[in-house]
Amino acid sequence: MSTLTQRVSRGRLEVAYRQEVERLIAVGAVQKIWSRQPSLWKQDTDHARVIRNRLGWISVLDEMREKQPSLCELSQETYQAGLRDIVLLGMGGSSLAAEVFSQAFFGAADGRRFFVLDSTDPESILAVERAIDLRQTLFIVASKSGKTRETLSQFLYFHHLAQAAGIKPPGKHFIAITDSGSYLAQLAGEYSFRRAFLNATDIGGRYSALSYFGLVPAVLWGVDATAVLDAAVEMRAACGPAAPAQTNPALELGALLGVGARNATDKLMLFSTPRLASFCNWIEQLVAESTGKEGRGVVPVAGAPLLSLDTLGEGCVVAALSLQGEDESELDGCVAPLKLRDVPVVEIRLQRDVGFSNGKLPLLWLAPYWVSTRSTNPTCRRAKTLPGES
Numbered sequence: 001m002s003t004l005t006q007r008v009s010r011g012r013l014e015v016a017y018r019q020e021v022e023r024l025i026a027v028g029a030v031q032k033i034w035s036r037q038p039s040l041w042k043q044d045t046d047h048a049r050v051i052r053n054r055l056g057w058i059s060v061l062d063e064m065r066e067k068q069p070s071l072c073e074l075s076q077e078t079y080q081a082g083l084r085d086i087v088l089l090g091m092g093g094s095s096l097a098a099e100v101f102s103q104a105f106f107g108a109a110d111g112r113r114f115f116v117l118d119s120t121d122p123e124s125i126l127a128v129e130r131a132i133d134l135r136q137t138l139f140i141v142a143s144k145s146g147k148t149r150e151t152l153s154q155f156l157y158f159h160h161l162a163q164a165a166g167i168k169p170p171g172k173h174f175i176a177i178t179d180s181g182s183y184l185a186q187l188a189g190e191y192s193f194r195r196a197f198l199n200a201t202d203i204g205g206r207y208s209a210l211s212y213f214g215l216v217p218a219v220l221w222g223v224d225a226t227a228v229l230d231a232a233v234e235m236r237a238a239c240g241p242a243a244p245a246q247t248n249p250a251l252e253l254g255a256l257l258g259v260g261a262r263n264a265t266d267k268l269m270l271f272s273t274p275r276l277a278s279f280c281n282w283i284e285q286l287v288a289e290s291t292g293k294e295g296r297g298v299v300p301v302a303g304a305p306l307l308s309l310d311t312l313g314e315g316c317v318v319a320a321l322s323l324q325g326e327d328e329s330e331l332d333g334c335v336a337p338l339k340l341r342d343v344p345v346v347e348i349r350l351q352r353d354v355g356f357s358n359g360k361l362p363l364l365w366l367a368p369y370w371v372s373t374r375s376t377n378p379t380c381r382r383a384k385t386l387p388g389e390s
Contacts, residue, residue, distance in 0.1 A: 003231065003351045004360045006249045011342035013259055020259040021251065029371060030251055031241040034058060056202030057366055060211045061236060063200065065229050067212075071219045074175075074195060078220065079110065083138040083173070086220045087115045087128060089154040090142035090213075092289075093205025094177070096282045097214035097362070098142070103278040104323075105223050114221045120150045125157065134158075134165050138194070139174045140217055144205045146182025159191065177212045206286045209362040235360040239367040249364060254371025256344060260317045261291075261298050261372075265344060267316045268300040269307070271334070273326035276350075277303070280321065283365055291372070298372065306334050312343060319346040321361075 010017045024030070032040040036055045038048035078086075088098045095118040102114040115128050139158055143151045155174070162170035171192035178184040180198040188196035197212040208214060210232055219225050237243065239250035260266060268287060270280035280302035291297030312318055312334075320335050322328045338345055350361070 004235070004364070005349050006253070006364070007347040008252050008256060009339050009345045009347075010256060011339065011344045013256065013263060013265060013344050016259045016263055017256055020255045021245070024251060024255055024371065025245050030239075030245070030248060033367070033371065034241050053202045054204050054207070056200045057207040057210065058236075060200060060203060061229055061233050061363075064210065064212075064215055064225075065233075068225050068229065071215060071225050074216070075219045075222075078138050078194075079112070081172075082136055084111050085113050085115065085132040085137040086140065086217070087117060087132060087137055087158070088140045088142060088217050089117050089151050089158070090140070090177075091118050091148055091150050092285060093208055094142040094144060094148070094151070094213055096206075096278075096285055097209035098140075098217035100209075100278045100282050101214065101218040101223055102221055104275045105218075105221065110222070112220070112222060114217070117154060120153060125154070129158075129161070134162055134173070135167060137173060138220070140177060140220070141174055141184060141188075141193075142177040142213055142217075143182070143184050144179055144199065144208070144213075146178045146184030146186075152184070152187075155187075175216070177216055206289055207366055209282065209366075214362070231360050232363045235363040236367075239363065250367035250371055253346060253364070254367070256346065257287075257298055257317060257372040260344060261296055265315050265317055266296075266298055268298050269304070269312060269316050269318045270300060270302040270321070271306060271318065271331060272321035273323050273328060273331065275323050275326060276321045279361060280319075282362070283319075286365060306330060309334075309337055309341065312338060313341045317344045317346065319348070321348045321350075323350050 027040070029040060033055070036052055036058065038051035041051055042048060088095055090098070095116055099116045099118075102116060113132075115131065117124065117128050119125070139155070141151060141155045159170055159174065162173055167173060169192055172194045174188075174191065174193045176184050176188040176193050176196040177199060178188075178196070179201045185196055185198060187193075197216055199208065199212045203211050205213070210229070215225055215228065218228065239248060245251055257268065268283075270283055272280050284300040284302040287298050287300040318335070318338055320331045322331055335345055335347065348361070348364070
């Protein structure tokens, strides 16, 4: 039995959707994504170089599998050092995946606590400061560029507090996640961080959930990294070029979103049962930060209350994410009548015993995202910016 099921009701987009799937199959969209061929989107050399440098999420699973033992060692090492409070300092793509793991997965039953600080609001910082014991805290400083001002200011603030508290050496209470050669990588050496994890440079922040940016915080929270990666690899195969096109979940979801954007159905409304709410926020950033570069895109909305049928019935694709065992009655009460009105609906359901930690959900949305950018703007023409740029 699959740990994740996806059902897509195309509604009023049925005819356009079928035509789009046929077109994507004809141009070899899935094959070109998996072989990192920029010609699927752009033809010129400059854009090709940028696109190739955004598709590292395809191979990162294999790299993380090789690094998985060292991640487990980190979890054991920090626990033995008495570091029970884990604080993630990061913004946007550097923090959202960690937040999902901390909220969707129950974590280790050994007293560890997890905090995500993605704000420079004084009240938010003080709330974390008052909640933790500095001598038992490990700070994860996460920034792809290594120059994120908010993250660096958070680091300097808490490092100063550690020094003022007489913690020696304070650097042992910090680890870094960043790209090789970044300013943060340099700081990690200067301040003698406990560890610095250098991520592959060809993975953008919003695509990094299954790289060090997602997995390091996850293992420190007690998530089984092996299970996450094994399930993600399984989903990668289901979304890849060897899978039958008509049952490929990435092709199905990506084509629906893309064809919707071209047919006045360009709002993606994300609803979920409680423990998957943070995942909707991750999807929202993935889609919102990347599409619309050529005047056409998808507008995602997460965290909104269930709206009226009349509102959702106009220009929306509705995605309903549920976790088995949680109360799904409100979602079901919304989805069923929407289908009767021919509203396009995507239903994704996870088994209770695995939840988000199975690793399938992020991969399921990463692959369709790149399909949808091709469907949204099917004519390959030069643009100022690309799907992978911000």
